[in-house]
Amino acid sequence: MTNQPVVCGTSRIVGCNISLHPMTDNFLNIILGTLEKVDTSRVWMKTDDVSTCIRGKAHHVFATAKAILAYASTHEVHVAFHATFSIGCPGDTAGDAYMEADDSVPNKEQVREVADSIYVGSQFALYPMNEPNYMGLIYDAIGTATKHGTYSQSKHYASRLDGSIEEVFHSLEQTFTETSEKTSHVVMTFHASVHSPSHSGNELEIRGSAHVK
Amino acid sequence: MTNQPVVCGTSRIVGCNISLHPMTDNFLNIILGTLEKVDTSRVWMKTDDVSTCIRGKAHHVFATAKAILAYASTHEVHVAFHATFSIGCPGDTAGDAYMEADDSVPNKEQVREVADSIYVGSQFALYPMNEPNYMGLIYDAIGTATKHGTYSQSKHYASRLDGSIEEVFHSLEQTFTETSEKTSHVVMTFHASVHSPSHSGNELEIRGSAHVK
Ligand SMILES: [Ca+2]
Numbered sequence: 001m002t003n004q005p006v007v008c009g010t011s012r013i014v015g016c017n018i019s020l021h022p023m024t025d026n027f028l029n030i031i032l033g034t035l036e037k038v039d040t041s042r043v044w045m046k047t048d049d050v051s052t053c054i055r056g057k058a059h060h061v062f063a064t065a066k067a068i069l070a071y072a073s074t075h076e077v078h079v080a081f082h083a084t085f086s087i088g089c090p091g092d093t094a095g096d097a098y099m100e101a102d103d104s105v106p107n108k109e110q111v112r113e114v115a116d117s118i119y120v121g122s123q124f125a126l127y128p129m130n131e132p133n134y135m136g137l138i139y140d141a142i143g144t145a146t147k148h149g150t151y152s153q154s155k156h157y158a159s160r161l162d163g164s165i166e167e168v169f170h171s172l173e174q175t176f177t178e179t180s181e182k183t184s185h186v187v188m189t190f191h192a193s194v195h196s197p198s199h200s201g202n203e204l205e206i207r208g209s210a211h212v213k
Numbered sequence: 214m215t216n217q218p219v220v221c222g223t224s225r226i227v228g229c230n231i232s233l234h235p236m237t238d239n240f241l242n243i244i245l246g247t248l249e250k251v252d253t254s255r256v257w258m259k260t261d262d263v264s265t266c267i268r269g270k271a272h273h274v275f276a277t278a279k280a281i282l283a284y285a286s287t288h289e290v291h292v293a294f295h296a297t298f299s300i301g302c303p304g305d306t307a308g309d310a311y312m313e314a315d316d317s318v319p320n321k322e323q324v325r326e327v328a329d330s331i332y333v334g335s336q337f338a339l340y341p342m343n344e345p346n347y348m349g350l351i352y353d354a355i356g357t358a359t360k361h362g363t364y365s366q367s368k369h370y371a372s373r374l375d376g377s378i379e380e381v382f383h384s385l386e387q388t389f390t391e392t393s394e395k396t397s398h399v400v401m402t403f404h405a406s407v408h409s410p411s412h413s414g415n416e417l418e419i420r421g422s423a424h425v426k
Contacts, residue, residue: 023235027237078240080293089370096369123230125400130345157266
């Protein structure tokens with residue numbers, strides 16, 4: 001079913017290029033304050049004018065990306081967040097990655113409290129590379145997100161995920177992980193909007209989320 | 214060399230999901246003003262809280278996306294711009310697209326004057342889907358951008374393009390078009406930064422661009 005062998009039983013390097021955009025004159029302080037507050041010790045990290053790249057074990061990359069969005073969203077300012085997750089790129093180096101981290105996630109409960117209480121509107125797209133069954137794997141991912149209750153609708157070229165930051169990141173991490181167990185090179189893009197002027201502010205209440213404040 | 218037949222001689226629908234982020238308290242006025250100023254008559258367009266989707270002929274999609282970035286960049290405010298271009302997605306509908314447009318590009322010279330004079334720092338990534346030679350096609354695209362003088366370096370998971378908005382969009386359009394002639398389903402992501410606090414303001418002069426003001 002797949003063209004490339006999946007490396008089983010090895011911890012494969014996951015990377016993510018993240019762009020964070022608080023739409024306020026004070027954007028730079030919010031970005032710097034967020035990166036300061038987030039514990040990035042479990043990933044390798046490098047920032048330039050376009051994005052911040054983090055690399056490490058899958059669970060730490062997703063936890064760190066989630067913490068960045070969650071903490072940036074605590075300022076009641078409209079924030080846009082873009083992330084591209086990657087695994088298994090041919091020619092990827094073993095360097096520029098922190099793989100020795102233990103499984104503990106820093107500040108897990110503090111981040112969870114924030115991530116549970118903030119609604120994010122988003123879209124994601126999955127790109128299983130060099131994979132004849134790529135459309136089947138995409139439908140599997142939509143099935144998983146549907147079971148979670150985060151998949152809300154299809155749009156051109158992407159699928160919407162709506163829910164708390166916690167719920168949406170759970171769907172992102174699970175669909176990415178499941179897909180990377182079936183095929184070797186996977187890319188997933190994620191585009192998100194928090195405190196958008198077009199959000200009502202009641203989205204989590206309407207969803208009946210048990211975690212809404 | 215490829216798994217899927219390329220539909221030759223037909224004008225295929227190209228789509229693009231665009232997210233525009235002026236990093237200022239006044240972001241909403243800049244976004245609305247930009248979409249008002251840009252002539253979007255040659256594409257189908259739909260906007261939600263995360264992105265604006267435009268669909269039509271390739272040249273009109275790239276021209277409209279370029280105009281959106283160019284006009285948004287005339288406010289001397291830091292702007293981030295994210296775009297995902299797509300062609301040939303299996304199951305794409307023939308609807309939600311404007312394909313009858315003639316080849317003329319509205320406001321071409323006005324947009325060009327702006328696009329020639331503003332530096333953009335960016336990264337792009339190409340995803341030829343279900344394509345065993347996808348890495349070869351990616352290297353071909355980097356070769357094209359190198360000939361143009363916009364390719365500056367590789368980073369994890371993406372390649373940097375640096376230059377004027379006009380130069381960078383020329384590279385984006387040509388690499389996307391060339392790749393879509395070789396394989397059927399192509400996705401290209403583009404993440405860009407204009408007037409970044411980390412830009413010196415002299416980038417085009419340093420490049421010795423003939424178009425710098
Ligand atoms: Ca920190």
